[in-house]
Each structure stands twice: as C-alpha cells, then as structure tokens.
Amino acid sequence: MNFLSLFVLIPLLMLLSLWLVKGTKGIRAVMVVGSSALLALSIYLTFAFLAERAAGNTAEMLYTASFTWFEPLHISYSVGVDGISVAMLLLSGVIVFTGTFVSWDMCKEYFLWFTLLSMGVFGFFISIDLFMMFMFYEIALIPMYLLIGVWGSGHKEYSAMKLTLMLMGASAFLMLGIFGIFYGAGGQTFNLLDIASHTGGATLIEFSQQCIWFPFVFVGFGVLGAMFPFHTWSPDGHASAPTAVSMLHAGVLMKLGGYGCFRVAIYLLPDAANELSWIFLILTGTGVVYGALSACVQTDLKYLNAYSSVSHCGMVLFAILMLTSTASTGAILQMLSHGLMTALFFAVIGMIYHRAHTRDIRELNGLMRIIPFLSVGFAIAGLANLGLPGLSGFVAEMTIFVGAFQNADLFHRVLTIAACTSIVVAAVYILRMVGKILYGTNVNPDHAKLHDAHWEERLAIIVLIACIAGIGLAPSWLSNMIDASVSPVMEQIQAVASTVSKSNPFL
C-alpha cells in the first residue's frame, strides 16, 4: 500500500465519519482531526521527499505506484510525486486546515461537500495517470456548485451556475485534449511519465497532432487558472462563495489550472508549446495587466481580490509559457504564494463581512481601531499581494521576472515589461483599499463595536501568515526542490527550443 493514497483515504474516512457523527462537536472533531492529519501528512511527505532527494534518489517521481483499474482502456490508478506536487500538496494541506477553522460554525452537509472537494484536490495532485487526474478534477468541481449555490451570498445561484458551466465547458475541452494525447501517443497508456518518455507503449506525438491538442489542453486547464478572457467566472464565483470556499477555490482549485497546464500541456506537448506559446502569452500577458487595472476601480472587497487573483494567476500561466527553467520555477512559487496570500485575504474579508455585513469599500472605515487583529492580518495580506520583500509574493515575482528575461527577443521583452507594470498597479489597488477601510475614522455607528477575531479565526490567520513569511524569508529550499522537478519538463523543451516559432508574427 502506497502511502500517497492516504491523501485520498483520509478524506474518504472523514466523509464516512461525518456521515455517522451527530452534533456540532462531533463534526468539528472529525474535521479538525482529519484536516490536521492531512496537514501532518503533507508536512511529513515534504520532509520525506527532501530526505530522499538528499540521499541521492533522482527519479523523476518518487513513491510511485500503479494499479490497473480498467484494462481495456488502459486506465490505471497511478500515483507519484515530484517537487511540484509536494509543494502543491503542502499548500492544499495548509488551506484545508485553515479553511476548516474559518468555517467553524457551518453545518454537516457543508463539511461533507468541503471534504469531497478536498479529496478531489489531493487526488489530482498525486495522480500521474491522465484519466485519474481528469476524474479527480471533476470531483473537485462538482461540490463547488453546491457549496456556492447553497451556502453562498448575493447572486449565489447565478454565480454557482456560471462557475460550474464555464468550468464544465473547459473540462469538455480538456477531455478532448486528453484523449487526443492518449491516441496521439499510440493509445496504449494514460501514464504521464510513459507518454513523456515514450515508454510503456507510448510513442512520440506528431508535431501536427500536438498543435491540435495543445490549445485544447491549455485552454481546458487555463480556464480554471483564470486565463483571460475565460476568467469571468472567477469574480462572481468568489464574491458569492462562503469564506472557506473562496479560500479553497482561489487557494487551491485555481492552482489545478496552472499545475495542469505545466504538467500536461507543456510537458507532454513540448513542440506545440514552443510553437504556439505566443498566442497564450499575449492572452495571459493581457490578463495580468487587465486584471490589475480592473481591480483598481472595484468597490466590493471580494471582487477586488478576485480581479487581483486574475492578475496574479495570469502571471502563473504567463511564466509557464516563458518556457525557461527559472520562470517555471517562479510560476510554481507564485502558485504557492498566491494560494496562501489570497486565502488569507479571502479569510479576512469573510470575517470582516461576517461582522460588518458589508463588503463595500465605501461603507467601511477606520477598522484598524475597531478590530485591530483582523486589520493587521488584512494589511499583511495586502503587503504580500503587492510583493513586499520578506513575504512570499516578492520571491515568486522576482523569480518569474528574472526567468522571463531570459528570452531576449523583443516580443518577450515587451510582454515581460508590461507584466512588470502590474506590480505598480498592485500597489495602487492594495493601498487604496487598505487606506479606505482600515485607516481613517469609523463613522458608521453599526460598526463601532465589532468584536475582534475568535481563537479559531486567529489560528487560521496566524498559520497563513507564518507560511507566507516563511516562504518569503527562506525560499531557497523550496525553490531548489521545485526546480529539480521542473528540469525534466525543461529538457523536453530544450530539445525543441532551437526551432523558432513559425506562426508567431512578432518574431
């Protein structure tokens, strides 16, 4: 029995126990024990993985295991992790753990869906079989509909439907892309590693085939990664979702997109990536600037953060498409960093909303004096968002920019510099928001006596801040771990990098 499967088994056990237990205390006990176990497992995995690597194990994926699931279609349950998945699992562990504490007062059914969603996410990150990956991806999507539609706020039915339809539409593309890859590689295996290394019956996918399926896969995953212009589900979805769901969604689910783009689109279709990246670079580069500028005029805190996420997640895909080792490492770091800081942001926004019953920037004032703990958490989330050194955003952004600068042609330079401007715009929208809601004096009598964070809220906020500062202060172990796993993908790219994209009119 491979211990990676625990990441799926624990949520399954949690589901079972949740179904059996009665009363708030029981539910909380199950959730706290389960999410702590997941967090502990992901931390253990990180240490074990690093120890393995330090001991000289250079296999691309560690802890691999494979069981045939459906022989006629060559579908198997295959798991394995590399540095990137370990980082993502760690992120998911932290977000699920803190999300549990943030949704402290929720009911049983909510937690059932919440746990199912977590299971999908964890399963996705440990899978190395394309079909399993797709399946877990779908598992993670469906609960979102109910979580937003039932426990959300505002136009929740509309938002939930929109989010689900857009992501389902994307997964249709994705399914086509995955089948394209499967048959393009000979139709013998769904295993990622086999397809990439042309072993286990897989053959090289022809260039013309790659160029057909690359857009399918990239768009399919890109929609989940809020790629412009398919990002519009994100502001509405985030705004309507309950707090912990926003956290999980922006913190982890959107990362499925970036991870998939890198792991499937770039890794398995390197020629096409080299050939067609320019189209998506323009889209994501636009998204980075466009999201940031749109965020400047939002008045709802959640919308503001959602547009800021469009900008930051756009940066992830943008960096992946730069096809350099540094930029890709930066993209993964950005996923981690964005996951943590946006989760913190949504958590604090949710807590403020819960107390003040409004998220309108114009109606909130002088919160620093009233709820200092939440306000400081909010300010730290803001500073991380605008890339303050010492917090995680800075590390990720600098890695991306240095990596993107390795492409010396004018096309990449212009886009990179355009993307750099987003850090200035980020300062504008963050400081505008912080200045309006935290500073000044409160004039609304309803807000004069709000109570500050409870212990469970404090715990969640402190854990997230500690992670953000931890990455921001000591990034090199993480960066090295990720880069070691980026290099197999880069080798695929290196093999074709000498060919200049013929379709790019800007080169």
Place this chain on the structure above:
Amino acid sequence: MNFTYTIFILLLPFFSFLILGLAGKWLSHRTAGIFGTLVLGVVTVLSYFTAFEYFTADRVDGVFQTLVPYNFVWLPFFDGGLHFDLGIMLDPITVMMLIVISTVSLMVHIYSFGYMHGERGFQRYYAYLSLFTMSMLGLVMATNIFQMYMFWELVGVCSYLLIGFYYTQAPAVAASKKAFIVTRFADLGFLIGILFYGYYTGSFSFDFTNTAVYLNGAMPGVGADFSKAIAGAGFILPTALFLMFVGGAGKSAMFPLHIWLPDAMEGPTPVSALIHAATMVVAGVFQVARMFPLWIQYAPETLHIVAWIGAFTAFYAAAVACAQSDIKRVLAFSTISQIAFMMVALGVCLPEGGYTDNHASLGYMASMYHLFTHAMFKATLFLCAGCIIHAVHSNEMEFMGGMRKYMPITHITFLIACLAISGIPPFSGFFSKDEILVAAFHYSSAMGWIMTGIAAMTAFYMFRLYYGIFWGTENVEYHEHHTPHESPAVMTIPLILLTVITVTVGWILPGSFGSFVSATGEAYHIHLDWSVAGTSIVIAVIAIALATYIYSGVRQPIAEKMKATFPALHKWAYHRFYLDEVYQFVTHRIVFGIFSRSFAWFDRHVVDGFFNFLAWGTNAASYSIRTLQSGRVQQYAFVFLLGVLVLILMLII
C-alpha cells in the same frame, strides 16, 4: 581582520522589530522606548567600532579593501548563472553610511522618546523605527544590486507605514499612499534596469571585476555569448544604469518624481528627520555612487543627464522653498534641493584622463561628503522644527515669530544648522558644498555658476525660514494664549549632539574625508579652492543679508510688496507650479478614470456579456426546439406520417 560581528548590525534591529511588533501590546511605552533605543545604541556602538576597525586597517595598494564577511545564495535562479544573494559588504561608502544611519537613527530614537510621549501606538512607532533602521542598514551593506532592491522596497514600506503613522487623519493616509506609489512607480524602472543588467552581465554582484570579463565574452562557467556582450557593452548597459537611476530618482525625489516628499511631511517630525532628510532619501545618491565604476566606464554620456536633472531639481526645489509657509515643507524642498546637489556632484564626474583622474574623484568624494554633512545638519533642522511644532502645535509660520525668547537651545542649534547649509565656514556644509562647486566648475563654468546661484538661493530661503520662526512678526495673541516653552532635555540633547558634529566635522575632517572615501579608493587630498570658496561665501553672505533685510523686522514691508508685485509668481511657487495637480489629473482622470473604468466595464459587459449571451443563446435555442417534444400523440403521428411520406417519395424517385 574579522568583521563577522557586523551581522549583528542587521540582526539586532530586526529582532527589536519582531519583539516590539509582536509583544509591543503588552509592554509599557517606557519599556518599549527604552528597549528600542538601547538596541539601537548597541548597533551604533557596533557601527562605530566597525568604522574604526575598517579605517585603521592596512590599505592594499593604497586602497581600502572591499570586505565581504557574509554572502550566501538566498534565492537561486536557474538560468544564466544568476542568483539572488544576501550578504554584507564593507567598503568606504558603506562604512560611512553605517555611521550616518546609526547616528541619526539613535538621535531620533532618543528624541522621539520626548516627541512621541503619550502618543497612541508608541510601541508600534518604535517597532517601525527598528524595521526601518534594519532595512536601511541592509540597503547600504548589500553585496549585490538585487539585495539593494529588496531592502530598497523595505525602506519604502517603512516610509509608508511611518508617514501614515497617524492613520486616522486623512492627509497622512493620502500622503503615505502617494509616497509609496510614486516611489513604486520609479522602482519599476529600477527593477527593469536590474533585469537588463543581470541578463547582460551574468551577475547582480557589486563586484564589477567580472563585468568587463563577461562583456568581453569570456565569463568562465557561463560561456562566451558574443551577441549579449556586444549589446551589453554598447547600448544596454547605459540604458540599464539609467533605468536604475530612475529608481534612485524616485527615492531621492528628483524632478519630476519629487512630488511625494513634501507630502511625506505628514508623518511625525522625527521620522521626517530620519527617513525624509538624512537616510532613505539619499538612497538614490548612494545607488549611483555604488554603481559608479560602471557609470564612469560604460555610460559617461548618460551621466550628463544625471547632472542636468540634478541641477534642474536643485533650482526648482530652491525656488519653491522660497514661497512655502509650512516650516516642514520648506525643509522638505530644501532637502530635495540638497540631494540634487549630491546628484550633480556625481553627474559632473566625467573622465577625461580616464576613470582614475583626480577630477572624477572630486565629484564623487564631494557628493559623499555632502551626503554625510547634510544628514547631520538637516536632521538637526528637522528635529528643531519638531521642537518648535511641539511648542506651538502648528507647522505654519504665521503661528511663530519671535520664538528665540522661548526656545534658546533650539534657536542656537537651528541657527548653526542654517549657517552650515548656507555654506558659511567653519561649519561642515561649507566644506562639502565647496567641493561640489569646485567639481561643477571643472565640468563647465555654466554648471558652476548655476550651482553657485542655487547655493545663494539656499542661504536666502533658509534664513527666510529662520527669521520667520525666531524673529519677524510674533503671533503675540496666540503665544499669550499658549506660551511656547523649550523642549525637555531628551529632545534637546540630540539636537546639541548633532550640532556638535555639524560644527566640528568640517574643520576636523576637511583634509581627511577624501582619504577615507573617494571614487578610486585611493586617498584623495582635499584642498580648498579659495577662488570658488571665496565667491560662494560672498554670495551666501549677500543672500543672508538680503534675507535679514527683508524678513528680520517685526514688520516686513518688502516681503509684502514682493508678494503684491508678483502675485502670480508667488502663487505658482506656493502651489509648487501645480505639478501635483498635473499628476493627479493623469493618474486619476486618465489612468483610472479612463483605462481602469473602461476595462472594468469591458469585462462586465463585453467579456462576461459574451458568456452570458452563450448561456442565453443555449437557453433560447432549447426553448425554441422544445415544442418538438410536446408529448401530444397526434403531433408525433403527424410527423411520423410526414417522415414516411418523404421516405416513400424518395424511394419512388
């Protein structure tokens, strides 16, 4: 020589920040203040000890060695041999900056104990001061340009937090936001400059010995890349340096990026003294000085731009300073003008006989010297202004006048600092400013005379300020109601100490400052050029006399008449030539009003509209074809018959 203890110069203030920041809530004001000040005292002792050890160490080939006690890869990059290091580097200008930062910061810590007495958020204030000191020290001790950028951003954020210290007041919040965003905008240039620089030279390090090697295409380990080399040496490096200078211009408030500094005066006055007069705002000058070997070797033409931007800024700020009525704003514009002097001094170093030429050394040395002396006397001026504001509870000159009776210590220290900034011997400002003027005259006589003229303006507006506060028309009514008094000893002692430095440093150091700090590292012997010095003294004295004539009396008919004669000029200068309004218009109306708003609209209506349209379209299509599934048997039978009929027809034909 072992300098490993220098790590504590960075770590101690950082821990002080952590402790005060996290546990400050449970500490009393007194404990927090004493703790912060004591930690900084230790840092100051360490800094002075470092300076002593460093400057007494043996020179190698007549040059102080550059030491790197610590350097490690903080964040690896995986392409192009690049990595982001953190470390400590000691060279003459770093060590000089250690002295400046720790001295002024310690004085400000002590002073704030009195100034901020009883303020809400006292612990937070000291925590920010510690963080700022740590960041500023990290900035000057950086071993590479990226580390400098990192701490550069950190000092920016400390500045933001401290300007907005009184966060319940709208002007403070607005000013802090403005300061951060304007400098962030400039830092974009800095960042892009760094990226270009790193890509083409294969390193972020301040150890420039490899730069030439790399640019010649033979970097060991990285491999020769001739296309990079040619581009790097020819066009890219000057561009990269200029972009970095843009970042420096933002921090050092060079025109047209100066607009944040006057507003930054909304912060507590000791903060203005520390951050916005003595340390952070000279970071831009320090950055150019740090990259100086590259400037002089690869981008001498671009240095002209630096010189002229500096000269224009100096003039503009001096002109505006003559018309301000808020004493801190006068000092802020005076700071802008003085920093511009330092920039000019760096800009006028042009190699005619090569980089080792003495005259290149002169400007560099003068700039650093002025940085040093300016930090001391400008901090004095700001701290004096703090005492005055503390006494009259206003920044406006109309509430002052005749203050010399009430505040003798402040009066004397302020006067000495004014004489120093005006360039009157034997005070420190005279010596450093004189070197700048000599360097400017070497560059061209036009530049020399312009800078002399601006020096005269400096003397004029400083004495206008001096008379406006301590002599001139006293606001008797207000003072009777609210008698001003001298500040407590905890505030006056730092003033006196800083004044002592201002008085003595000039004639103790004049010959020897150049032997510590110079462009090439070799001792540079300063000798006063009396033709230049004489002129500048005469002009300064005339300017002071003029200010005395106009502003010292109880009634000031000439000043009134000047205002009345040139109302437009006065109004424009008072409103800083309306530059802020122009910026306001461009950012709010155009960037946010037009771009952001239309993007947001486009997103909601066009992009989102398209997806809503898709959904609506699907829905509508479904509705329109749903009559096909009506459930009525007759209709199905009819369609069935119709189908059969069509089939039969097809078979027949």
